[in-house]
Amino acid sequence: MIRYIFITGGVVSSLGKGIASAALGALLQSRGYGVRLRKLDPYLNVDPGTMSPRQHGEVYVTDDGAETDLDLGHYERFTGVSARQSDNITTGRIYSRIIEKERRGDYLGATIQVIPHVTNEIKDFVLSDPGEGVDFVLCEIGGTVGDIEGLPFFEAIRQLGQELGPERTCFIHLTLLPYIPAAGEMKTKPTQHSVKELRSIGIQPQILLCRCDRPIPENEKGKIASFCNVRPSSVIEARDVRHIYDVPLAYHAEGLDQEVLRHFAINDAPAPDLSGWDRIAQMIHNPDGEVCIGLVGKYTDVPDAYKSVAEALSHGGVANNVKVTVRLINSEEFDDDSRPLDILEGVHGIILPGGFGERGAHGKIRASRFARERQVPCFGICYGMQMSVIEVARNLAGLKDANTTENDRKTPHPLVGLMEEWTKGNEKVIRDENTDKGGTMRLGAYPARLKKGSRVADVYGANEISERHRHRYEVNAAYIPELEKHGVVFSGLSPDGTLPEIFEIPDHPWFIGVQFHPELKSRPFEPHPLFASFIAAAVKQSRLV
Template identity: 50%
Template sequence: MKKYIFVTGGVCSSLGKGIAASSLGSLLECRGLRIRMIKIDPYINVDAGTMSPYQHGEVYVTDDGAETDLDLGNYARFTNSPLSREHSITTGQVYQSVITKEREGRYLGRTVQVIPHITDEIKQRIFRIGEAQDADVTLIEVGGTVGDIESIPFLEAARQFSHDVGKKNVVFIHLTLVPEVTGGEMKTKPTQHSVKQLLEIGIVPDILLCRSTKPLEESMRSKIALFTNVDDEAVISAHDAGSTIYEVPLNYHAEGLDDIAVAKLGIETRPIDLSEWEKVVNTIIGARHTERIALVGKYIDLHDTYKSVHEALYHGGIANTVKVDIIKIDAEELEKTEDLDSLMEGIHGILIPGGFGQRGITGMVKAARYARQNALPCFGICLGLQVMVIEYSRNVLEIEDADSSEFSPDGKNSVVSLLEEQVDVTHYGGTMRLGRSETRLKAGTMIRDIYGEETIFERHRHRYEVSNRFRPLLEEKGLIISGVTPDEALVESIQWPDHPWGIGVQYHPEFQSKPIKAHPLFTSFIAAADEVRGRG
């Protein structure tokens, strides 16, 4: 029988359910189990694609082009679970499917209700993933917080799920908060209330993950166990990691989380092998020195907006046994700055990430120009590539009004323009160029050497491309078109001439980077930054 683990949260959001679920998933893999990860988001949006970064943080893109919650990025970094649009479930998707079936008459005239129709739809979506032949354990993270009205149908579906497949095949993990108040005293009352709310729904937690700033004392564990009716050993201290989130799997194993989970599910596994995680953490702790990378973006106030980029930079650091210090630079503020030498003092590389809209573009162009003229490693991703092309067109081709048609729709010199299939798009959700596609890398280019192969597959999320009208002139003036689509119709990567490391890519390599296996572009970029630091 297949096994299932539901991870719920209480007290408040952003306590780390995604990291907890991912960490447990990685521990189960280290014991030889094959896992699947599912994220449930209670919002009515069909997906995360149309949400503002300030509302929802990063949009993580899967191979099949799904625009999902950033927690799928955590799943990808911590585990080997396959991820697709089926692994992301939202209220919008569920209700859209049920209403479509009702319009088609598939409910045979019955009144369509939350129970059983909505809950059945949710359970069917979980079953489709969990019953795969090569899946041993499926972990389902239920977004939101117990007590939220939006989460009720999903929690009811989880309760029913345990009844449907048998309690011995389901484990409920509840992550809650043990706050520290004035004077340093830690309080258990929020956890007690959160578990009470879960019990009122009909879910009895098997394991509690208690988020706190410091490890729980045994007396506090016993108190929580007594008031929540959870076994003492199943009250897990989920205290803050010391130096990196990649310590979390090791911390949870030390607390016995995976031992308890497999015991409650009745699974026999091989002895756990944590050597890869130990190597990652030891490399971070023993880093030789620090590289300072300037991230020039337009959403820097919210850390989660560039979550995968941040983590991929750290992975590049791990691969080079160095620490990466990300210096966030607001592109709008950069527009007002004339003294870039002072601002960039001590910076070893510049990364310009993806984004949408005109705000901050002038600042990004200034950053690209500074990097090109000062031989500073520069990495442009998606919008970042387009910015590098705009800068090159303005300052090398001397086309002063060179721009993107996204920012200047009526401009005469749009060196970046809308994809032809996007011209008549009026509905924006899920209509960009999305997901995995093929790129051919040209021989003799830096990026070809970095990947070590001609054909690569990376994920896209954009509407605009380098204009083919300007490609001949750009190449004539030295810009290296280093990667194209198989039919050579679209530019996928560019390289600055006579520059130690100036690469732009139209795709998002950060989505394929892991701490255990850094993406080659980030590894190479940090290595180039290390050379700059070495030159002093």
């Protein structure tokens, strides 16, 4: 019997519903249960693929090519369960499906309404097959209770609570307990009002997760329990912790997983094995050293834009038992050649993450040159790899006007472009840009073959890999022979040999560029080998500076 846990939020956004959902999934896993986590997003976009990182943060890509909310990254990192297209739905996708069905005549002339048609689509998503061996499906509802766009989702899960009954459904509400310094008190009223709003639409939460920055006095817990109609033991303190990977241990200490099992009358659950989380916490809080990585990107004013990269760097630190400090550096500041790169002085490694567009591109090229000439470990990802290839073409191969057609459609040396056919003799053919930005991406997991004896083959310990992609432009394979004359090696290609996936500079402490996004597959218990190797190189660099 599959049980469903719905996680909602109140008072304010950004309280951490995604982390809470992921941590609870990890706790249930630690007791031997199978879990799947899903996210219901109320916005009207079909998916986050065309949304600005400044508004939405990063786009997380699954193996099957779905562009999803960044919370799915938390789900994967905490539980190790690979997310799928069927684990993230938006209002936009729901309405698209309904309109498509209506146009086909599937509703036989019925008047299409929010209830039952929209709510039925949401329920179908929640109840869709979670796969083999799943005991709990955890569904996070985006936004906060009271948001007008979220009402159909709350109504749908209310209906599910009635249809499946309390033996198969549990409602957890994440809320805020602010401390007012002037009054010297922690205030419960925002939580009371949030739960009142939730109850007004027919949902009685069984468990309250109360975010706070200090311990909750017992009398305040009692007040919350009384006014919100829950057991005192169901008021769970969700206090701020030093690191997000402390959350599962903190929630277990407060009894969250036990309270969930009590609600479902599961009295014979195995004791949790949290030894892995204990080890991670020990490594994070007791490192042997520290390295500084310069992250050169165009969205550095919004750290969530590089959430998976930052987490993968942290995992690389765990693999080497060091603390990784990330210095966020805006690449736009270096677009002007007269601007010195002194901010890069002293970093032990440079990472050039993905992105789109001309703004900040030249700054990444300059940072890549700095890393190559100064012998600083450098890791280029997707757009960062493309800019590194262009830097090599310009400054080593003498192709001064080399560029990507994304930024210069008339470049005489299209090192990167929208390629229809990579080579016809010596001819380089570039296809026209499709105007549907959401439908022209290379998305999801694709295989690559690595060159035997290369650095990446040694790092992976394999000659064939599969990695997740999210890009529209490719490095032009027609230029590989010319570039390899100047000391670089294209050490990873698509199985048919037409798409460059990885390049490296052998005569360098550590310089690797990849077209894919390895950060999306990194886990605290399984750091991605490229990130582990990159941080190992940064550790060596730290001993030289």
